[in-house]
Amino acid sequence: MSNTVLQASHINKYFYEPEKFQVLENVNFEVKKGEFLSIVGKSGCGKSTLLYILSTMDTDYEGNLEMNGSRLTGLSQDRLADFRNEHLGFVFQFHFLLAEFTVLQNVMLPAQKLGKYSTKEIEARAYEKLKLVNMEDYARKQSSKLSGGQQQRVAIARALINDPTIIMGDEPTGNLDKANSNLVFDIFRKISHENHQTIITVTHDPDFAKGGDRIIEMSDGKIVSGGR
Numbered sequence: 001m002s003n004t005v006l007q008a009s010h011i012n013k014y015f016y017e018p019e020k021f022q023v024l025e026n027v028n029f030e031v032k033k034g035e036f037l038s039i040v041g042k043s044g045c046g047k048s049t050l051l052y053i054l055s056t057m058d059t060d061y062e063g064n065l066e067m068n069g070s071r072l073t074g075l076s077q078d079r080l081a082d083f084r085n086e087h088l089g090f091v092f093q094f095h096f097l098l099a100e101f102t103v104l105q106n107v108m109l110p111a112q113k114l115g116k117y118s119t120k121e122i123e124a125r126a127y128e129k130l131k132l133v134n135m136e137d138y139a140r141k142q143s144s145k146l147s148g149g150q151q152q153r154v155a156i157a158r159a160l161i162n163d164p165t166i167i168m169g170d171e172p173t174g175n176l177d178k179a180n181s182n183l184v185f186d187i188f189r190k191i192s193h194e195n196h197q198t199i200i201t202v203t204h205d206p207d208f209a210k211g212g213d214r215i216i217e218m219s220d221g222k223i224v225s226g227g228r
């Protein structure tokens with residue numbers, strides 16, 4: 001049985017401004033359950049564009065995207081939003097925490113949106129995730145009062161609250177110093193190895209990429225190494 005969780009086949013993507021150009025060319029991509037994968041390549045080669053398609057946020061492409069053998073391409077925006085809430089967690093370079101909310105409230109939000117658990121359950125889950133990123137002592141603090149590295153760890157706890165199948169990161173260590181980057185790396189490593197959650201990150205951080213299971217290198221809209 002295949003343990004591929006996400007597969008993209010023959011992806012082509014065009015931008016039309018200022019003139020038509022092909023940003024992704026026949027990209028074939030697959031990632032396995034529990035795999036920690038990094039996408040690297042020079043600035044402008046199409047990494048974020050590919051991640052955006054893999055995350056189902058961009059539906060304007062040619063090709064086919066499947067999760068566990070079910071087609072995602074062609075689903076309605078509502079179905080895709082449900083899919084993202086249930087199966088995907090996102091960690092960005094900038095954490096996008098709500099500044100006026102406490103750490104706990106921020107982490108609870110995606111689970112409240114999903115509407116699958118009671119508030120009590122959600123709070124227990126939030127504490128569990130905060131513990132995983134070593135931030136449980138800060139639960140009642142206002143998130144704007146934390147350091148950048150602490151905020152990023154809270155953002156990871158928030159991304160994990162619904163136990164997503166895949167965590168997608170766009171430069172998750174881009175704004176952090178070495179010590180905090182290492183902390184974030186260790187959390188990702190633990191999640192992939194112990195919980196068998198899949199990690200897909202776009203990164204410019206060579207140490208982060210090298211520490212994972214596989215590196216996909218892109219150049220000019222194509223995968224040039226690490227694809228299977």
Ligand SMILES: Nc1ncnc2c1ncn2[C@@H]1O[C@H](COP(=O)(O)OP(=O)(O)OP(=O)(O)O)[C@@H](O)[C@H]1O
Pocket residue numbers: 015016017018023041042043044045046047048049050
């Ligand atoms: N909305 C858009 N409209 C037109 N062109 C775009 C748009 N978004 C990105 N591009 C162009 O597509 C190409 C790929 O961009 P993308 O952001 O995917 O690159 P990247 O590899 O992630 O770069 P970086 O490492 O700098 O983040 C670039 O030439 C960029 O200028």
